[in-house]
Amino acid sequence: MRRFWVRIIILGAGLSVLVLYFFYLHREWTENEMISRSQIARMLALIRYDREDCENLMDVQDKIALPEDVNGNEWYGCYVFTTCYYGWMTVKEDGLFHPLDKFTYGDLRYIMEQFHISEDHLSFSIGKRQSDGMVPREQWCEVYQLIIADTSHVNRQHLKIYGTPSNVTGLDAWQILTDDGVKSAEGLAVDAYMDREVEVYETDGEILCFIKVVSDDISMENVWIKEISEKQLDIFYDGFERTIRLEHELDGKIEPNMGDLGFTDGKLTSIAYKPNRWKASLLEIKDTSLVLQDFGEVKCKANMVIYQIYPEPRLISKENLKTDGTVYEFVLEDDEICGVIYQAYTEETIRVLLHENAGNYEHDQVSLTSDDDFMVIKGENIYKYKRGTELTFALEDESFDGEGEIQIKTETAEGKIQLLSLERSCGNPSYHGEIHLQKWGNGIIIVNEVNIEDYVAGVVPSEMPVSYGIEALKAQAVCARTFARGSLKNNFKDYPANLDDTVSSQVYNNQEESMESIQAAQMTRGQVLENEEGLTATYFFSTSCGHTSSPEDVWFDGSPSDKAAGVSVFLSDDSVELELEKESDFRTFINLEDGTDYFEESLPWFRWQVFIAAGDIEKGVDRVCQTDIGILQNISVLDRGESGVLKAIQIQGSENECTVYGEYRIRQIFSPENAELIPHIGESVTGWTMLPSGYIYFDPVIEGNQCQGYRIYGGGYGHGCGMSQNGAMKMAEHGKTYDEILKYFFPDSKLVSE
Structure with a gap:
């Protein structure tokens, strides 16, 4: 009997499910029909x-x-x-x-x-x-x-439905976005037809009725892909911005670009990028083609679109294209132009001098290849090569006769030129843009002429680990771009370049650009910091001691200055009352006795100490100051900056005394090369040639009335001026956005878009 009732219950449950499913299908059919x-x-x-x-x-x-x-x-x-x-x-x-x-x-x-x-x-x-x-x-x-048989006013038409006011910015009520432009669909339920091809009755831009679904598999062609997050994709199409909700993670690398989107059953299933691009000046506009510098006349597709993507995406007409030397990116499909991209500000290029492996700028020879078809331009002659071809240029080549230069560029804007004769941390580095070779002195100099945004994407991972988080990377990108913009009018050391790729300017392309660094550059595109004097001096360094310094204090040389004191700040959300120019307050600060929570206090080099023997100090004074002080007797602090950084000290010996100005020279004198540096977290290190920072105080070690040396207590790593990179990381971990981070380090500056 028990089995009988169990079966009855199971059968009843099954019938209930079928009935509910029937009602669901009936409701769906009723709503659609x-x-x-x-x-x-x-x-x-x-x-x-x-x-x-x-x-x-x-x-x-x-x-x-x-x-x-x-x-x-x-x-x-x-x-x-x-x-x-x-x-x-x-x-x-x-x-x-x-x-x-x-x-x-x-x-x-x-x-x-x-x-x-x-x-x-x-x-x-x-x-x-x-x-x-x-x-x-x-x-x-x-x-x-x-x-309607006797009227031509109403037509049957096939349309692809791409958006409604619920997911497309700028549409009015009842409007829908289609592959044939914006239509009105008053009173119609559209959701069931979203991202599908349908047959409709239509008159003068009015959709009267959805007749049927023609296809559940459609594509959305030549869209500008703006941005992607875990849950949504933002695109620009036909003058409108649309947000597409994602139900699962898409395969492959997603980045701002032009491409086609694929939909099945109303769901986004694929993104097909269009990476084949030529970057060139436009020489002439014809009815069905464009004439490009270095590429000649190229046919245009019927559905060609023209996007200006900065500062915000917008459509521009073919008539608004310029033939005055303006550079565009031409997107190709089947050897025809399907899109033109105009980036406005971001087309500005910067010239970067590339150092050779020993640190000089003059190379004996240059070997290179490319991941794309490329061309070598010598005067009026253009030589084309297939991707993967390896070329070597030596000083004795006829190409370097006279004052001319050799220019190497890829066929498409996405291609890179790899310099096989260079070694960086990432191996043989690859470069966006163009490579220029020129005879200089007893060698060849290499200049990379590159779009500023590509340059920034190459600086960010070389100056900051990409693991620091996107907000910190965005802050670094703004600093890098601001520095680059400030260098555009410069000639670096009389070379035909604006800056170099080392710490003399900014480290560039030592680490390969990554998805994170590209995203950081793109999400801050064109943004720089400005103060009352113009572009901000966006210095940065590794780790702070809990306070930053003004440039005037860091690079103090003993000379009086008429400049107003620069900006320096405590790096804490707490209110700090210490006056770090005072020796007692500075010691309290370094000893962490003030009870303040600092952003970077959990990092190894936030605090550290080291013992430097008297003999090493005496040698340091002799090396840096060219002064023999005899036997070390005393060290006196003469001046500290508002941040506590040492500006001047006096070192007294049995034979002489020496006054030292500037934190950098002070750090050199107290070289810990023969000592053990002890961070407050982690293992000690040896072999460093200068102190981590100039935020220090001295305690003498005396035995038998003789100074054996000094124990130095310090904080931070780097000069301390501008932005602390580890501080930016910690602020990002605390939930601060990149603009909030920049405001902390550069409170006298504002974020602007060039």
């Missing part, structure tokens, strides 16, 4: 008139035919009025129109009578249908086709 009376009114009215005509008719007739339950201000008001006025539809038995009720066979019979449509012409019979039965969409469309 149901047509309301107001929708029918719109379809009939727009056969002969447009919306404005219907509104004018309603106003002229003073709404005399408007049923009681219809508000003339509703989207359907003027359509209901028009159909009732001309007798194409009528009210129900209660004298009301019931605009949102389903369209029934009784309604259908009435309309067929008004338009003289015979049932003989239909594939279905309505004779025995109940008058209140719902008319399926397919049957109504069959009748509607007969009604």
Whole structure:
């Protein structure tokens, strides 16, 4: 008996599930198939008139035919009025129109009578249908086709549905974005047709009815892919921005670019980038082609789009393209131009002098290749090579006769040139942009002329670990870009370049650009820091002691200065009352006795100590100051900056004394090369040639009335001016955004877009 009841229960549960599923399918079918009376009114009215005509008719007739339950201000008001006025539809038995009720066979019979449509012409019979039965969409469309047979005003059309006001910025109510532009779809439920190809009735930009789904597999061509996060993709298409919700992580690397999107069953399933690009000046615009410098005449695709992507994406017309030397990126598909990208500010290039492996700038020879087809330009001669071809240029080559230079560039903007004769931490480095070779002195100099944004993406991972987080990387990108912009008018050491790729300027392309560094550059595109004097001096360093310094204090040389004191700040969200110029307060600060929480206090080099023997100090004074002080007797602090950084000390010996200015020279004198540096977290290190920082105080070690040396207590790693990179990392971990981080380190500056 028990088994019997168990089976009954299981069977009942199964039947319940089937019933619920049936009701679900019926509801879905009803929602997709149901047509309301107001929708029918719109379809009939727009056969002969447009919306404005219907509104004018309603106003002229003073709404005399408007049923009681219809508000003339509703989207359907003027359509209901028009159909009732001309007798194409009528009210129900209660004298009301019931605009949102389903369209029934009784309604259908009435309309067929008004338009003289015979049932003989239909594939279905309505004779025995109940008058209140719902008319399926397919049957109504069959009748509607007969009604419009004698007019060309309404057409059947295939459209791809790309967006509604719920996911597209800038669309008005009832508007939808399609592959044929923006259409109006008043009163229609669109969600079931999103990202599908459909057949519709359409007139003058008005979609009257969705007839059927033609395809569940569609593509969205030539879109600008703006940004991607874990849950959404932001794109720009046909002048509008759309957000696409992601249900799962997409395969492959996603970055701002032009491409095609693939959809299946209304879901994004693929992104096909269009990486084949040429960067060139536009020489001439023809009807079906463009003439490009170095590439000649190239045919344009019929659906070619032109995007200006900075500062915000927008469409520009072909007529607005310039033939005055402006550089564009031309996107190619099947050897035809399908897109033109204009980046405005970001097309500005910077010239970077590349050092050779021993640290000099003059190379004996240069070997290179490319991951793309490339060309070598010597004067008026252009030589083309296939990707992977290896070339070597030596000083004795005829190419270097005279004062000319050799220019190497890839066929497409996405290609890179790899310099096989250079060694960096990443191996043989690869470069965006162009490589220029020129005879200089007894060797060849290499200059990389590169887009500023590509340059920034190459600086960021070489100056900051990409593991520091995107907000810290964005802050680093702004600093790097600001420095680069400030270098554009410079000639680096009289070379034909704006800066070099070492610490003399900014380390560039020592580590290969990464997805994170590219994203950091793109998300801050064009942004720099400015103060009252112009571009901010965006110095940066490794780790702070909990306070930053002004440039005037860090690079103090003993000379009086008329400059106003620069910016220096405590790096804590707490309020700190210490005055670090005072020796007692500075010791309290370094000893962490003030009870303040600092952003970087958990990092190894936030605090450290070392013992330097007297003999090593005496040698340091002799090496740096060229002064023999004899036997070390005393060290006195003469001046500290607002941050506590040492500006001047006096070192006294048995034979002489020496006054030392500037934190860098002080750090050199107390070289810990023969000592053990002890960070407050982690293992000690040896062999360093200078102290980690100039934020230090001295305690003498005396034995038998003789100074044996000094124990030095310090904080931070680096000069301490500008932005602490580890501080930026810690601030990002605390939830601060890149603009908040920059405001902390450069409070006198503002973030602007060039």
